[in-house]
Amino acid sequence: MPGQELVLILDFGGQYTQLIARRVRECHVYCEIIPYHTSLGEIKERRPQGLILSGGPASVYEETAPSVPLELFEMGIPVLGICYGMQLMAHLLGGEVKPGIYREYGRTELYLTSPSPLWEGVDSPTPVWMSHGDLVTRVPQGFEVTASTKDVSVAAMEDPYRRLYGVQFHPEVAHTAAGKQIIRNFLFKVCNCQGTWTMSSFIASAIEEIRSQVGEERALAALSGGVDSTVAAVLVHRAIGNRLTCVFVNHGLLRKGEAESVRAAVQALGVPLVYVDASARFLAQLEGVVDPEEKRRRVGHEFIRVFEEEARKLGKVRFLVQGTLYPDVIESGTALSHRIKSHHNVGGLPEEMELELLEPLRYLFKDEVRELGKELGLPEEIVWRQPFPGPGLAVRILGAVTPEKLSLLREADAIVTEEIKKAGLEKELWQYFAILTDTRTVGVMGDRRTYAYTVAVRAVESQDGMTADWARLPYDLLEKIASRIVREVPGVNRVVYDITSKPPATIEWE
Numbered sequence: 341m342p343g344q345e346l347v348l349i350l351d352f353g354g355q356y357t358q359l360i361a362r363r364v365r366e367c368h369v370y371c372e373i374i375p376y377h378t379s380l381g382e383i384k385e386r387r388p389q390g391l392i393l394s395g396g397p398a399s400v401y402e403e404t405a406p407s408v409p410l411e412l413f414e415m416g417i418p419v420l421g422i423c424y425g426m427q428l429m430a431h432l433l434g435g436e437v438k439p440g441i442y443r444e445y446g447r448t449e450l451y452l453t454s455p456s457p458l459w460e461g462v463d464s465p466t467p468v469w470m471s472h473g474d475l476v477t478r479v480p481q482g483f484e485v486t487a488s489t490k491d492v493s494v495a496a497m498e499d500p501y502r503r504l505y506g507v508q509f510h511p512e513v514a515h516t517a518a519g520k521q522i523i524r525n526f527l528f529k530v531c532n533c534q535g536t537w538t539m540s541s542f543i544a545s546a547i548e549e550i551r552s553q554v555g556e557e558r559a560l561a562a563l564s565g566g567v568d569s570t571v572a573a574v575l576v577h578r579a580i581g582n583r584l585t586c587v588f589v590n591h592g593l594l595r596k597g598e599a600e601s602v603r604a605a606v607q608a609l610g611v612p613l614v615y616v617d618a619s620a621r622f623l624a625q626l627e628g629v630v631d632p633e634e635k636r637r638r639v640g641h642e643f644i645r646v647f648e649e650e651a652r653k654l655g656k657v658r659f660l661v662q663g664t665l666y667p668d669v670i671e672s673g674t675a676l677s678h679r680i681k682s683h684h685n686v687g688g689l690p691e692e693m694e695l696e697l698l699e700p701l702r703y704l705f706k707d708e709v710r711e712l713g714k715e716l717g718l719p720e721e722i723v724w725r726q727p728f729p730g731p732g733l734a735v736r737i738l739g740a741v742t743p744e745k746l747s748l749l750r751e752a753d754a755i756v757t758e759e760i761k762k763a764g765l766e767k768e769l770w771q772y773f774a775i776l777t778d779t780r781t782v783g784v785m786g787d788r789r790t791y792a793y794t795v796a797v798r799a800v801e802s803q804d805g806m807t808a809d810w811a812r813l814p815y816d817l818l819e820k821i822a823s824r825i826v827r828e829v830p831g832v833n834r835v836v837y838d839i840t841s842k843p844p845a846t847i848e849w850e
């Protein structure tokens with residue numbers, strides 16, 4: 341973002357790199373994660389207020405260990421090294437790093453041994469979270485040790501004159517009680533940041549940027565009614581007005597009442613909307629398909645075809661607006677990660693449609709998008725709408741998708757939603773929904789034997805969907821949901837609750 345305070349996080353493949361970015365953003369300082377091998381020229385050009393070196397799985401003394409040029413520490417820009425980042429700083433500047441006797445993982449007490457700007461407002465000792473095997477055994481010249489633990493003598497080090505700081509523990513994780521304060525101190529006491537990054541400042545600069553990118557051309561937004569695509573569409577609409585057309589596709593895999601409510605909500609926003617009822621062709625594509633990946637592939641392809649047709653009808657359209665978020669960008673940047681499931685994404689669209697992507701939210705996290713939605717005046721139901729996958733109910737029906745199963749699942753899902761809302765839990769939960777399994781079991785209802793389907797209920801808490809914990813819903817609420825589903829949805833005689841977290845499970849069942 342031009343004219344914005346900026347902190348750059350150099351990523352060495354740490355597990356918690358994304359969390360560092362989150363903590364910095366929470367202090368209202370804009371930051372971006374960049375690969376550790378980004379050139380010094382590029383870094384300088386962006387004029388960051390500070391640099392943070394992340395953790396990482398490698399050991400600095402290995403030959404192939406990821407590194408940075410020594411000059412990174414000579415640019416006069418403050419640097420905070422975390423774990424691997426600190427070890428690298430020590431190693432490059434003439435200190436010593438060695439494998440420890442055993443790996444240290446988890447909570448320990450940190451003793452502050454020297455005053456430091458990082459320790460302002462932090463008690464000693466304070467609990468911190470460690471995750472390492474290597475140790476800094478000698479600090480480089482000009483550095484002093486500022487904190488230790490029972491097993492680690494160099495738990496933090498600094499050279500205040502060069503403004504170089506290192507911590508062996510992870511201030512970015514929630515288990516480090518004073519972690520946020522330490523990051524805040526680095527930003528405000530060391531880097532002299534002001535904390536001016538807010539969503540209202542974002543709106544103005546984003547609109548300007550969209551205008552200059554789009555010029556006099558036209559854009560199409562694929563709009564699902566979800567918070568991401570709606571916020572993106574409204575932002576672009578503010579920038580280019582009626583040269584934007586939104587397309588909402590009813591693929592027949594939506595939840596109960598969703599087609600109507602999305603249309604009404606978007607109309608109220610005053611954004612031009614094309615509604616396409618394509619349910620018949622999607623269902624035809626899905627007929628008899630059991631394999632989850634194949635379902636996803638078919639839905640994804642059919643989406644492309646529908647968007648192509650709509651774009652052709654509109655005439656000359658150059659841009660495709662997507663609600664891509666920062667976690668999507670980071671995720672797709674890690675080329676080494678395994679594909680767990682093919683998230684339907686419109687990323688496959690542009691080449692075939694020759695549309696250029698317009699992704700105004702590509703540097704934001706979900707909670708920032710929600711805040712942005714509020715700033716833009718979107719109604720609560722859109723801002724707090726739970727994420728819903730592009731392939732919709734197709735990936736919540738195990739086995740082949742049929743109209744009968746869809747209507748059964750819609751009813752069960754509506755009961756889950758209603759009861760969660762009644763209990764006032766909707767904002768606390770990341771997602772809550774029903775799954776129709778392909779398992780039938782024996783039951784007894786009104787003295788009669790039944791042989792009917794099992795519905796699973798899933799409710800999870802999460803910050804970003806990348807990891808999730810199953811929600812400890814009150815038993816009374818679970819009971820209410822179960823008895824209503826069995827009573828009100830014919831064809832279901834059993835309800836189970838999913839108590840697996842992600843990992844090892846995923847949020848969706850397919």
Ligand SMILES: Nc1ncnc2c1ncn2[C@@H]1O[C@H](COP(=O)(O)OP(=O)(O)OP(=O)(O)O)[C@@H](O)[C@H]1O
Pocket residue numbers: 561562563564565566567568569570587588589590591661662663664684685686725726727728729730
């Ligand atoms: N029914 C639909 N009609 C038109 N576009 C859709 C539809 N479903 C999904 N999309 C497109 O696919 C993109 C990805 O869907 P995804 O569900 O990840 O995002 P979202 O719906 O915007 O937000 P959320 O994650 O909160 O549901 C959307 O941003 C939208 O552009």
Ligand SMILES: O=c1[nH]c(=O)c2[nH+]cn([C@@H]3O[C@H](COP(=O)(O)O)[C@@H](O)[C@H]3O)c2[nH]1
Pocket residue numbers: 636681682683684685727728729730731771805806842845846847848849
């Ligand atoms: O747009 C989407 N297209 C998809 O194909 C898709 N699959 C899963 N999801 C959503 O992503 C988050 C993580 O899902 P999983 O834990 O199931 O992988 C959860 O929030 C899921 O609802 C999708 N979103």
Ligand SMILES: NC(=O)CC[C@H](N)C(=O)O
Pocket residue numbers: 354394395396397398399422423424425471472473474475
């Ligand atoms: N979390 C980390 O950054 C670990 C750094 C290094 N690989 C170690 O084991 O000490």
Ligand SMILES: [Mg+2]
Pocket residue numbers: 564566727728729730
């Ligand atoms: Mg969605």
